[in-house]
Amino acid sequence: MTTHTATAPVAPTPAQKKRLPQEFSILLVLFGIAAFFEVLGWFLVGQSFLGNMSRLQIIILQVSVIGIIAVGVTQVIITGGIDLSSGSVVAMSAMVAATFAQDANWPKIIHPALVDLPWFIPLMVGLAVGAAAGFVNGWLITKTRIPPFIATLGMMVSARGVARWYTDGSPVSGFTESFAMLGNGMGRWAPVVIFLVVAAVFHIVMRYTRFGKFTYAIGANPQAARVSGINIESHLIKVYMIAGLLAGLAAMVAIARIKTAQAGMGLMYELDAIAAAVIGGVSLSGGRGRITGTVIGALILGVMLSGFTFLRVDAYYQDIIKGAIIVVAVVVDIHRQGKRSKKT
């Protein structure tokens, strides 16, 4: 028999090793992709990719809309759900709100009585429409117990129909100057500012509030969450409502920026938003992921888009490469995080 000194079973290492945050690996992927374009840029185009203010602006600008949606979608995915309706909800909120944002000089006014309203009225309408759609999603999922995939797929199809039906498919334009500022204010940085504020707020919500902790708990183990006293139904409804609300906000930013609303808007945005979240390390099986990761994921998508145009990559190849990069980004992330996913 070998002898052993008895050690106390609990040994919290006094100096807890500070681990690198999970997002670190995906941040490296982002830098890697950017550096790749920078180097290729010098070789192929003779220009700096990043050393160009207007390009940096457009990189962030073009992911702002997807990014705002992705923040909401991230919460939904953390609960173990999915939201396929975001793109269509964008279109629906956009169409409805746009009819409240027109100015009197526009030739094609939808509600002649409701022109030149202050900017926050269409904004509120857009948010409300988005939140309502989210509420329906959440309600269906919790009350009828259908899978989120189906509830939001149904909403995806229906909301697109509503968007088309609302103005018979015609686009709505001619917004008041004040409303258009939502997408063009602050020297055109408004969408970026809105995106970053939304991301910061929800970063805090997810990490430091009870609401956030409950969201993770539900995704990690709904049954255990219920026994721990969490009201899953009402919490999920809130989460889907927030996702809808943020889709509505994204819609407002998008239409204010492009100054028109169209029923075909937001097509496939849901996939881009989900991709941003998953590239950013959010686990589709729930319980894992962070807003910072999603923001980085969205930036990766933005850098790719700009980088392709910058290098004059053919549109055909763009898609082929984009698909590959999505895969590679996630592969690299998984392998850097390594240990955690070792289980069968």
Place this chain on the structure above:
Amino acid sequence: MTTHTATAPVAPTPAQKKRLPQEFSILLVLFGIAAFFEVLGWFLVGQSFLGNMSRLQIIILQVSVIGIIAVGVTQVIITGGIDLSSGSVVAMSAMVAATFAQDANWPKIIHPALVDLPWFIPLMVGLAVGAAAGFVNGWLITKTRIPPFIATLGMMVSARGVARWYTDGSPVSGFTESFAMLGNGMGRWAPVVIFLVVAAVFHIVMRYTRFGKFTYAIGANPQAARVSGINIESHLIKVYMIAGLLAGLAAMVAIARIKTAQAGMGLMYELDAIAAAVIGGVSLSGGRGRITGTVIGALILGVMLSGFTFLRVDAYYQDIIKGAIIVVAVVVDIHRQGKRSKKT
């Protein structure tokens, strides 16, 4: 204190009650929807909906392509995965195979040396392209351990790019008569026959072969499957390959039927196929579902499409209602199956 006669600790009902097959409830939904259109038909259009051979044909015909894909997707979902790439794989297989199916009289031949080939050559090419895409999906999922959602999302984007790139986006038409028979033979029933044969074969495979049992086992509990000695990696690769192969087959049927192949083909087919499976009772969390359910799910989609046109429902409302019906079908199914989902 009440008295009780002692029973064996575990009490299997001696006369095992023969349960109704799971698909029964969803079959009722199908009949319900058909009856709904029938009744409305008499009221609104003054015609029978179902009592019309050519309508019945088109109902099945228009779901054949989605149905073939859905059979493959069903297997993937039963393993607990998902395949978002089917629609794009349809386009890619179609474009590549179509260039081998042209006849010599067509003004825009892609490979002038390869015309008037026998029909099975383009067919084989299409199947091979589909299977190759499926192989890549399966390989990525098992070897790099990225979630199926991401692997197939990447493939969705990339395969669409390949489809466009292959002929620079121009459509390919002018197929040989023999190839066109795949979509028009047997008095135009060919797609239906192919669909039903595929469904029957995979019904047997899933229920009566070890391959099928393994597929369920992996979806039900991958760790348990692994310790039971199943080689998950190689099995999953096969499953995704079959899904790709069937997407390729669907592509062949589709282009033979409409006699042209376009890079934009198959858009959103993946969602219709997934919807068919889920409406048919296939669980997105894996381990549950049957091919018969998927076939019924596909038929529900087909009946809806025809029904709307039959009632001359406005396109706007069609989408709104379609979304709602997808949801309602699943709700009804879940509630009829009732007990199983009672657990918190």
Place this chain on the structure above:
Amino acid sequence: AEPLKVGVAISVFDDNFLTALRTGMQTYADDINVELQVEDAKAEVGNQLNQIQNFIASGVDAIIVNPVDTDATISMSDDAAAAGIPLVYVNRQPINVDMLPDNQAFVASNEEDSGTLQTQEVCRLLGGKGKVVVMMGELSNQAAIQRTKDIHDVIATPECAGLEVVAEQTAKWSRTEGSDLMTNWISAGIEFDAVIANNDEMAIGAVQALKATGRTMDSVVIAGIDATPDALAAIRAGEIDVTVFQDAAGQGKGAVDTAIKLVNGEKIEQKVWVPFELVTPANFEKYMR
């Protein structure tokens, strides 16, 4: 000298007509040594705005836009004007066509002609009298709306007052949907003498469905628009009776030419029309390449 760099933003690649326009543009640009960077907005207006801004950031010499949403063109025009980059809209008429800045222009065919040419020919073939079904394109699309309006305008003229529209639905520009829609019409017992489709793809779908039910092609007049190779083959086979040639390559070429002129500071007409041409069994061979 450095070749001119032109950024091209196409609304959607998966469209046969726009593919012809795009390839026509590319071929011409290669001939005259202009470098094109072509982007696909995938029918999403936000994507397109991003692409244009990316072009501006990359410092192209000119931009050609085939707008996704013709209402969204104001901010595109503003952006390009602010950067001092010439801009040419092609094929789809921007909402601000009458107030374009000086270094911007519009190249297209006049959609008022397409549906008109098509319907007048149908009217002539039917002798001014008969029942017509109309297959519309995607309803959010200006061309679909204009072409459908053209049909009704022609029917409103005294010569064609005998025509009657018995059904009118959308088949979303697609062959499959056209075929399914036609089958549904037939099974609903709708009778008609002519099919007027907003494009050739839907017309071909209608032909396939009609043939399947055994209707002879002489007994019905089928009209499409675009003169795609498939449609021309169908004319040769005696299936389609009328189509309208929209000179896709011509529009592409015109757009490039206009862009070059704008870069060189030449004075130009801000609306450049490329004419539509009627295609019938009598002249279709001219369009087969």
Place this chain on the structure above:
Amino acid sequence: MVNASQLEAVSPRGATPQVKPYEYVLEVVNARKEFPGVVALDNVSLRVRPGTVHALMGENGAGKSTLMKIIAGIYHPDAGEIRLRGEAVHLATPLAAQEAGIAMIHQELLLMNSMTVAENIWIRREPRNAFGLVNHARMHQMTTELFDRLNIHLDPDAEVSELSVANRQMVEIAKAVSFNSDVLIMDEPTSAITEKEVAHLFEIIRGLREQGIGIVYITHKMNELFEIADEFSVFRDGHYIATHPSSDVTRDDIIQMMVGREITQMFPKEEVELGDLVLSVQNLSLEGIFENISFDLRAGEILGFAGLVGSGRSNVAETLFGVTPATSGSIEIDGQAVSIKTSHDAIKLGMAFLTEDRKETGCFLPLDIQENAQMAVIHDDFVKYGFVQEARLEKACLEISQKLRVKTPNMHECIENLSGGNQQKVLIGRWLLTHPKILILDEPTRGIDVGAKSEIHSLITQLAHKGVAVIMISSEMPEVLGMSDRVVVMHEGHVTGILDRADANQVAVMDLASQ
């Protein structure tokens, strides 16, 4: 019951008893296994003779399951060798291990819940007909034969998800036996079943032993050890300590080897002055599951719940806690009638509930220890303006986990990487943080080692001292009898009797439990 001749009918490979050229059917020599940050096994060895039951003992996290998973081909050792029937083997996959004649019952249930019992048992070994198709009728028959042999009463066509945990455990056992392997590993097979099934399982094990099978048996239930084991080995902290025939040692010796110190009192029950009536349950019913449950509970009292598997004890607890609200009956707390519709209601009323199934209803596996521990307490406590008070909370969590001796480097370790026993402690910590007035414990020491078990028992006693009213459901008879002031016995959804401590003994309880 089972006897050797019955088992002979379907005998394993090498059925004819003959002189075996090897002494050990299974040998592990100097195995080492490291996980990121933990050395789970360091240079351990294990030798199992054919025809013996070899018990493997050790505290939670000692590395028992890890070694078993190595033998079953699930993990690959970093160093060391495995010998089967005297020959070195390389077990690359679970399949390779199976083919080499090793079968295993896993500690955590590993079944395909959406498939039938028969499909689970015969997966990959399904009988096939001439066309290569699975012969379901034959499979059903084979299952029935197997069940008859093992005296298990389950419907082969039932879906596993419909079975109780105990019955799932029985399916696992049947599956492992069906391999007719030379080596059978049982990793805590009795953690989810009651005495009756345990006795039954031992019958099965004795039958298998007679056939010359080498059985590795892991348990934390000391009383089982002397009943079934021929030899035992002890591990501590990933190290091999010793191997002895069980006739050579006493129970205290083993505990001494496992824990490295002495544990004097197994059930440190102390007399506690009972306080006021805290909980009074009248005619509580949940339609179709249980009926007319009535009992009282005083401050400082420990009320044990005994019964056979499936008698409805867990269901009563779930209903009391609002997980599945009652269909009729009344609950009074401190003399006030209360309505408990959700777990949140129960928590607000000062109740806490440790559920029986760690994995299904307990742990948040992707989350870390602190997040797991805090989840029940951040409803009102530790929250200000919706924000969680991290610093205070971390301190509280650390305190409680030290008190419970959770073996972990820090509070931010993912709970998934803890051993089962340590996970259980974290979950107990979750509920202690809420400072409950009424504590419901459903199988509180399932899968917990002796050391920790006695810690938990003294903790329960301490809580009782402080006036906490405790309901303790347990399938371990000595635990219920040792700890309870009174014992409620249930049978098929009814209370068949409530015994005072003085009257409560094994016979009396079993009598009421099986009526």
